[in-house]
Amino acid sequence: MPPVTASGVRATWESLPAAVRAGVEDLLGSPVVAAVNQSGGFSPGLAARVRCADGGRAFVKAVGTPLNPESPGIHRREADVTAALPATAPVPRLRGSYDDGDWVALVFDExxxxxxxxxxxxxELRLVVDGVTKxxxxxxxxxxxxxxxAxxxxxxxxxxxxxxxxxxxxxxxxxERRHLNRLADLAASALDVVDGDTLVHYDLRADNVLLDGSRVWFxxxxxxxxxxxxxxxxxxxxNAAFHGHDPEPYLDGHPLLGGVDPWHVTAALAGLAGFFGANGRRPAPPGLPTIREFQLAQHATTLAWVRRRTGWA
Known part of the structure; x- marks a missing residue:
């Protein structure tokens, strides 16, 4: 089992400024009478399932600069992406957004x-592996x-x-120290192979997936x-490797990865290991006290996979 999971210190519906709650209720068209705050992820902002006076339900995310100065911009970027997704995508529909310059709230179908x-x-891993391919x-x-x-x-x-x-x-x-220069060259080479014409989520892990029976939502x-x-x-x-699964059997015959040059896969993994190793040593940003520990834990498991794939002594 991994030593740390994706978790942060989240705001609650009740802790949001009154103007933000009112803006969300305007989007919903009815006052919120109940909110179940959700855990998981690293945003210091709200993530809540809400129920309205008219019986309607929705999922609400909200964050403001007092919690983290960078997080509202992240929500704005998510709004731009999700608003443009086709209705057939296995992604909850964005109903609308609230933005007062300091606070940003997104309202999704629940x-x-x-x-x-x-x-x-x-x-569940196999179900989601297939779901990501689709x-x-x-x-x-x-x-x-x-x-x-990319x-x-x-x-x-x-x-x-x-x-x-x-x-x-x-x-x-x-x-890692013994092979730093080789790892640096390998990771940099990934930049030659990551381009394409697919919308890439890039943050796929267990806490960014929802299971509804056999249906997978992202x-x-x-x-x-x-x-x-x-x-x-x-x-x-x-992420599967982080949770103790052997990822290699999933590569054999994979519809999307099976035809990729194995060295290209290893190069991308090396880049991710370097990212986690470098960023995990930085001070934690405001409102995200556990993110560095999580990054270092991911560094360890990703590096172990890179070491296995390179075969370097």
């Missing part, structure tokens, strides 16, 4: 589903106008090992960009 078990159960195919060609591009979005994370190699931390893994889209069709499948398998 999905009668639950997050997968953590750590992943094999049956998702990526359905979002090809990319349906969002002028999205951010090469631009991944440049910083794929080059993190170069920064670590320039000033190696004292607590680096010995194998939530939290602020980091989406246009890139290679196989990236989201790899992101999910990285």
């Amino acid at each position: 999905v009668d589903g639950r997050m997968p078990h953590e750590p992943w159960r094999p049956d 998702l990526s195919r359905s979002l090809t060609p990319c349906p969002v106008p002028s999205p951010r591009l 090469r631009d979005e991944l440049r910083e994370p794929m080059l993190c090992y170069r920064s670590l190699a320039a000033d190696p931390p004292a607590d680096l893994d010995p194998w 939530v939290d889209w602020p980091w989406a960009f246009r890139g290679a069709v196989w990236i989201d499948s790899l992101m999910l398998l990285k």
Whole structure:
């Protein structure tokens, strides 16, 4: 079992400023009479299932600059992406958004589903592996106008090992230290293979998935960009490895990953390991006290997978 899960300190419906609650109720068309605050994820903002006086239900996310100065911009980016998604996408429909400059709230259709078990159960993991394949195919060609591009979005994370190699931390893994320059070159090479015409979620893990019987829903889209069709499948398998599953059997014959050069897959994983290793050593941002611990835990499991795939002694 992983040592840490994705969790943060979230606001509640009752703690939102009155003007924000009123703005959300205007979008809903009815006052909120009950709110069930949700846990999980790293945003310091609200995530709640709400019930209105007229019987309507919805899912509401809200965050403001007092909680974290960067988070409202993340919500705005998610609103832009989800508003452009086709109705057939397995994503809760965005009904509308509230934005007063400091606080941003998003109102979605409520999905009668639950997050997968953590750590992943094999049956649920297989269901979601198949669901991600269908998702990526359905979002090809990319349906969002002028999205951010993979090469631009991944440049910083794929080059993190170069920064670590320039000033190696004292607590680096010995194998990692021994191969820092090779890892830096390998990760940087991923930038040559990540482009494509698929809308990539990029943050697929158990707490960004909802299961409704055999149906799989995908939530939290602020980091989406246009890139290679196989990236989201790899992101999910990285999360499976984090939860103790052997990801390699899922690669054999995978509809999207099976035809990708194995070294390209390893290069992308190396970039992710470098990203987690570099960012996990930074101070925690406001309102997100556990994110660095989570990143370092992901670094350990992703690095172990990279080490296995490279075969470097």
